[in-house]
Amino acid sequence: MVGHGARGRSGGRPTLEEVAARAGVGRGTVSRVINGSPRVSDATRAAVEAAVAELGYVPNTAARALAANRTDAIALVVPEPETRFFAEPYFSDMLKGVGSELSDTEMQLLLIFAGSDRERRRLAQYLAAHRVDGVLLVSVHADDPLPDMLSQLEIPAVISGPRSAAESLASVDSDNYGGARSAVEHLLSRGRRRIAHITGRLDVYGAQRRVDGYRAALRDAGHAEDEQLIEAGDFTEEGGRRAMAELLRRRPDLDAVFAGSDVTAAGARQVLREAGRSIPDDVALVGYDDSAIARHMEPPLTSVRQPIEEMGRAMIDLLLAEIADRRPAASRGLDRHQVVLATELVERASS
Amino acid sequence: MVGHGARGRSGGRPTLEEVAARAGVGRGTVSRVINGSPRVSDATRAAVEAAVAELGYVPNTAARALAANRTDAIALVVPEPETRFFAEPYFSDMLKGVGSELSDTEMQLLLIFAGSDRERRRLAQYLAAHRVDGVLLVSVHADDPLPDMLSQLEIPAVISGPRSAAESLASVDSDNYGGARSAVEHLLSRGRRRIAHITGRLDVYGAQRRVDGYRAALRDAGHAEDEQLIEAGDFTEEGGRRAMAELLRRRPDLDAVFAGSDVTAAGARQVLREAGRSIPDDVALVGYDDSAIARHMEPPLTSVRQPIEEMGRAMIDLLLAEIADRRPAASRGLDRHQVVLATELVERASS
DNA sequence: ATCACTCGTGGGAGCGCTCCCACACTACCT
DNA sequence: AGGTAGTGTGGGAGCGCTCCCACGAGTGAT
Numbered sequence: 001m002v003g004h005g006a007r008g009r010s011g012g013r014p015t016l017e018e019v020a021a022r023a024g025v026g027r028g029t030v031s032r033v034i035n036g037s038p039r040v041s042d043a044t045r046a047a048v049e050a051a052v053a054e055l056g057y058v059p060n061t062a063a064r065a066l067a068a069n070r071t072d073a074i075a076l077v078v079p080e081p082e083t084r085f086f087a088e089p090y091f092s093d094m095l096k097g098v099g100s101e102l103s104d105t106e107m108q109l110l111l112i113f114a115g116s117d118r119e120r121r122r123l124a125q126y127l128a129a130h131r132v133d134g135v136l137l138v139s140v141h142a143d144d145p146l147p148d149m150l151s152q153l154e155i156p157a158v159i160s161g162p163r164s165a166a167e168s169l170a171s172v173d174s175d176n177y178g179g180a181r182s183a184v185e186h187l188l189s190r191g192r193r194r195i196a197h198i199t200g201r202l203d204v205y206g207a208q209r210r211v212d213g214y215r216a217a218l219r220d221a222g223h224a225e226d227e228q229l230i231e232a233g234d235f236t237e238e239g240g241r242r243a244m245a246e247l248l249r250r251r252p253d254l255d256a257v258f259a260g261s262d263v264t265a266a267g268a269r270q271v272l273r274e275a276g277r278s279i280p281d282d283v284a285l286v287g288y289d290d291s292a293i294a295r296h297m298e299p300p301l302t303s304v305r306q307p308i309e310e311m312g313r314a315m316i317d318l319l320l321a322e323i324a325d326r327r328p329a330a331s332r333g334l335d336r337h338q339v340v341l342a343t344e345l346v347e348r349a350s351s
Numbered sequence: 352m353v354g355h356g357a358r359g360r361s362g363g364r365p366t367l368e369e370v371a372a373r374a375g376v377g378r379g380t381v382s383r384v385i386n387g388s389p390r391v392s393d394a395t396r397a398a399v400e401a402a403v404a405e406l407g408y409v410p411n412t413a414a415r416a417l418a419a420n421r422t423d424a425i426a427l428v429v430p431e432p433e434t435r436f437f438a439e440p441y442f443s444d445m446l447k448g449v450g451s452e453l454s455d456t457e458m459q460l461l462l463i464f465a466g467s468d469r470e471r472r473r474l475a476q477y478l479a480a481h482r483v484d485g486v487l488l489v490s491v492h493a494d495d496p497l498p499d500m501l502s503q504l505e506i507p508a509v510i511s512g513p514r515s516a517a518e519s520l521a522s523v524d525s526d527n528y529g530g531a532r533s534a535v536e537h538l539l540s541r542g543r544r545r546i547a548h549i550t551g552r553l554d555v556y557g558a559q560r561r562v563d564g565y566r567a568a569l570r571d572a573g574h575a576e577d578e579q580l581i582e583a584g585d586f587t588e589e590g591g592r593r594a595m596a597e598l599l600r601r602r603p604d605l606d607a608v609f610a611g612s613d614v615t616a617a618g619a620r621q622v623l624r625e626a627g628r629s630i631p632d633d634v635a636l637v638g639y640d641d642s643a644i645a646r647h648m649e650p651p652l653t654s655v656r657q658p659i660e661e662m663g664r665a666m667i668d669l670l671l672a673e674i675a676d677r678r679p680a681a682s683r684g685l686d687r688h689q690v691v692l693a694t695e696l697v698e699r700a701s702s
Numbered sequence: 703a704t705c706a707c708t709c710g711t712g713g714g715a716g717c718g719c720t721c722c723c724a725c726a727c728t729a730c731c732t
Numbered sequence: 733a734g735g736t737a738g739t740g741t742g743g744g745a746g747c748g749c750t751c752c753c754a755c756g757a758g759t760g761a762t
Contacts, residue, residue, distance in 0.1 A: 013481070015748055026712035031750065041710060058480045062416035063748035066717050071413070082447055092437040099433065103469065108477075111462045118454065126459075129409045130364070366718055377742035382720065392740065414718035417747050 014055040023051035034059060073108040074134040074319060077123065079144060081115030089291055090308060094138060094160070097312025105320070107133075114146075127153055134319045136160070137169075142203050156322035158315045162338065164205050170322060172314045172339045174306035176206040179343035180213030183258050183286045183304050186345055188221050192256035192284055198233040198243040198268060200260035200288075207235075207260055210288065214258060229254065233264045240267025248275055255283055256351070262287035262294045262303055265350075269297065284351040300348035307341050314339045365406040374402035385410060424459040425485040425670060428474065430495060432466030440643060441659055445489060445511070448663025456671070458484075465497075478504055485670045487511070488520075493554050507673035509666045513689065515556050521673060523665045523690045525657035527557040530694035531564030534609050534637045534655050537696055539572050543607035543635055549584040549594040549619060551611030551639075558586075558611055561639065565609060580605065584615045591618025599626055606634055607702070613638035613645045613654055620648065620701075635702040651699035658692050665690045 020030045025044060032040050033048040040048075051057070065071050076098060078085050085091045095111075102109055110132060114123045127135070127149065134156040140146060142163050150157040151168065162171040187195050197214045200207030215225065228250050231243040240259060244267065247254060257272075259265035265287035269279060277283045279299055287294055290305035318337055371381045376395060383391050384399040391399075402408070416422050427449060429436050436442045446462075453460055461483060465474045478486070478500065485507040491498060493514050501508040502519065513522040538546050548565045551558030566576065579601045584590040591610060595618065598605060608623075610616035616638035620630060628634045630650060638645055641656035669688055 016750095017748080020712095027749085028712060028751085029710080032711090035750085039710065044710080056479075058476065060417070060748050061480055061482050062413050062422065063717090064750075065413035066411070066417050066719085067748075067750040069717075069750095082443060082450065086437060086440075086443040089437075092433060096433055099464070103473070108461075108482075110459075113450070122454075125409065128407075129412055131412050131459075367720095368718080371742095378718095379720085379722090379742060380740085383741090386720085390740065395740080411718050414747090415720075417749085418718075418720040420720090420747075 013060070014057045015060070016057075019048065019051045019055055019057045022055060023047045071131060071133050072106055073110055073132045074102075074136065074323075075110045075112050075126075075132040076136045076138065077112050077114055077146070078138060079114045079120075079141075079146060080139060082113050084115075085113065090289070091138070093308040094312040097309035098136065098316055099312075100309075101313040101316040107320070124149065127155060130155070134158075134323045136315050136319060142205070154326075156319060156326055158319045158322070160311060160315055161204070161206055167205075167338065170318045170337045172311050172318060172341070173206065174308075174311060174341050174343050176209035176343075177213040177216070179288065179304040179306070179345075180210040180258070181217045182343065182345045183288070183302075184214050184217035185221075186302070186347065187256045187258065187284055187286060187351060188217070190256075190284060190351060193223075194226075194229065194251065194254045195256040195258060196229040196231070196247045196251065196254045198231055198240055198247070198257065198259045198264050200264070201234045202232060204235075210260060233260050235261045235264060237263050237267035237270075240264035241271050242267075244268035244271040248272075256285070257283060258286045260288055262289045262291045262297075262301060264288075265301055265303075266293055266297060269301075269350075280349065280351050286351050290346050294346070294348070297350070299350050302348045302351040303346050305344045305346050307343070310341055314341065364411070365408045366411070367408075370399065370402045370406055370408045373406060374398045422482060422484050423457055424461055424483045425453075425487065425674075426461040426463050426477075426483040427487045427489065428463050428465055428497070429489055430465045430471075430492075430497060431490060433464050435466075436464065441640075442489070444659040445663040448660035449487065449667055450663075451660075452664040452667040458671070475500065478506060481506070485509075485674045487666050487670060493556070505677075507670060507677055509670045509673070511662060511666060512555075512557055518556075518689065521669045521688045523662050523669065523692070524557065525659075525662065525692050525694050527560035527694075528564040528567070530639065530655040530657070530696075531561035531609070532568045533694065533696045534639070534653075535565050535568035536572075537653070537698070538607045538609065538635055538637060538702060539568070541607075541635060541702060544574075545580065545602065545605045546607040546609060547580040547582070547598045547602065547605045549582055549591055549598070549608065549610045549615050551615070552585045553583060555586075561611060584611050586612045586615060588614050588618035588621075591615035592622050593618075595619035595622040599623075607636070608634060609637045611639055613640045613642045613648075613652060615639075616652055616654075616701075617644055617648060620652075631700065631702050637702050641697050645697075645699070648701070650701050653699045653702040654697050656695045656697050658694070661692055665692065 016027055016030050020027045023030065025048060029040060029044060030048050033045050061072070076095070078091065098109060112123060114120045135150055137146065137157055137159040140159055140161065140163065147157065147159060147163070147169050158170045158172060159167065160172050162173055184195055195218065197211065199211050202208055211230070219225065231247050233239040233243045240263065244257065248271065257268055259268055265285055269285060272279060272283055279285050285301060287301045287303040290303040294301040294303040318339060367378055367381050371378045374381065376399060380391060380395060381399050384396050412423070427446070429442065449460065463474060465471045486501055488497065488508055488510040491510055491512070491514065498508065498510060498514070498520050509521045509523060510518065511523050513524055535546060546569065548562065550562050553559055562581070570576065582594040582598050584594045591614065595608070599622065608619055610619050616636055620636060623630060623634055630636050636652060638652045638654040641654040645652040645654040669690060
């Protein structure tokens with residue numbers, strides 16, 4: 001032990017080697033016990049565990065990462081500024097699911113915001129340095145370069161909300177098509193006949209699927225297609241107001257509106273009120289997301305709930321599987337997994 | 352290069368050694384350039400930088416952590432369940448300050464929730480493994496064992512809101528004493544004479560300091576101490592209601608209330624209303640925190656603003672200094688830093 | 703009794719870096 | 733001229749772990 005003055009052996013953290021000496025076994029054996037290998041006799045295992053407890057041994061993560069070429073950490077990347085993250089319950093629910101699914105694992109979760117350009121550059125560095133074993137991507141826009149960067153770096157990744165039907169990354173999504181269908185079928189069952197739809201941003205795949213579901217439900221019920229009842233929105237309140245006004249102008253006789261999001265529905269509600277239409281008597285209103293705003297609206301808004309927490313859990317499952325698969329020379333197939341979870345219609349007074 | 356089959360030299364990420372070969376220099380020299388040491392000639396530095404760029408070299412964090420015995424990461428530990436974290440703007444503001452101050456650093460920020468017992472045990476493991484160079488502690492209760500654990504592990508830490516006047520950890524706080532003073536002085540200047548105080552939880556040091564400030568302001572204005580005007584609350588709305596009712600019973604002639612928090616003020620307001628007192632005509636009301644609730648109250652609530660974002664920045668400054676100090680055998684003194692930031696009274700219609 | 707396994711175990715080599723010592727080489731003094 | 737500081741540089745040793753090869757001891761078939 002020459003040089004490296006202050007870093008001496010004395011009071012520092014115990015190493016594998018020291019545990020091995022204490023237990024009277026070899027380094028390899030201790031490593032096997034620590035990592036839960038079955039190839040250790042019960043007696044030896046007990047001796048090692050005792051030594052670990054006595055010495056208060058805790059593995060050195062850096063050394064392990066270096067030797068094993070893995071980090072035991074995954075990142076949840078949010079390509080939004082912090083503010084939006086905190087504002088939307090979506091993220092906190094997602095985080096809850098992710099956290100709970102991860103809690104029986106040794107994996108560490110990192111939360112990374114990449115809203116600004118600067119943050120994105122940092123993130124790129126971070127990923128290039130392979131500081132995480134895998135990445136969870138939420139709320140990604142269609143033209144985001146992030147997913148491709150991840151593919152290129154061969155970092156396992158799971159995306160919530162595929163960018164298209166041909167999403168190349170593993171993905172978890174809720175059943176936008178089915179959710180929209182159920183909303184429209186609900187309105188039909190309530191006797192509504194002229195059901196309008198304010199869409200979400202149509203460059204978001206999920207929003208397109210909702211339009212598809214809306215159309216299918218009407219078609220299957222024997223209604224003729226009526227393009228006049230569809231107006232593009234963008235998930236915002238302002239967009240909802242604009243679209244609602246336009247719909248009322250075109251089809252003043254409409255008796256129901258299925259909005260692409262709760263926020264959109266809030267905008268629509270405002271315009272309906274100003275136009276003197278009562279909800280739900282004159283016009284029934286259904287939203288999407290079942291966010292807090294739906295519960296607090298006046299009247300409370302019927303909405304399609306997505307199982308966000310469960311989606312978070314599913315994302316972790318997929319990601320851990322991908323990481324495990326990749327460890328031994330991966331089977332580079334395009335058989336990536338796409339998980340779709342069912343939605344649930346939450347009926348309230350607005351319909 | 353025997354064994355370690357698949358891990359061969361071929362297409363993997365470039366190493367320091369390879370950069371050195373490319374640049375025609377030694378390993379040590381590349382390391383010096385990477386770490387910004389001044390002891391490198393300009394010509395050599397340029398050559399190394401070129402090689403780094405050509406090869407797309409990114410340092411291996413694990414190797415660096417192992418060799419240098421540091422992680423370049425710090426943790427923001429929130430001893431609360433996620434839900435509260437997301438509910439209170441306090442945390443998101445804090446996070447913003449922390450993030451901005453950290454962004455010119457190589458340091459990585461980890462967000463760790465330790466609300467449940469299980470999470471706390473994980474955290475203990477995590478800290479014992481020294482997976483971070485330092486810890487930021489927010490919203491710690493007086494009897495929390497976490498701070499002491501950190502001291503024992505000799506992990507640099509900064510706490511927001513000291514646990515007592517004798518806080519042993521470095522800490523950042525807002526000027527609770529001064530904030531309370533300014534609130535009371537404001538009420539005095541508005542001609543109020545019988546100013547009551549609903550305290551916060553008195554096992555929180557900051558709440559005690561607010562009481563001290565309240566007392567001092569009255570004393571300095573020549574008012575006699577009147578214990579009947581002080582009632583203990585607990586930062587909650589319900590506590591505010593209870594305390595307000597009690598105060599009204601004891602001193603129906605009071606003409607102002609300084610509440611320990613905005614939420615407490617909201618509770619007090621309710622009781623005042625029910626008692627037929629108008630705000631601010633009969634009773635002026637001042638809160639603390641300047642949270643969203645203050646802006647949205649009817650009437651808008653005058654409140655003491657704490658510079659939370661700035662506090663986050665200050666915490667990082669302190670922590671980075673502690674980490675830097677500790678690298679070379681630390682000067683184990685009790686000269687820890689305590690930073691106190693000024694508050695600001697935000698005047699609104701309630702006073 | 704011999705061979706062929708299997709099982710549990712010890713320990714060498716190596717992961718990619720930082721730290722530091724040693725070694726030129728160049729100035730600048732006496 | 734010889735000494736004395738610097739300055740820039742190369743590379744050995746070591747961080748604590750995992751991976752894997754080798755080896756002894758036990759077990760059962762031949």
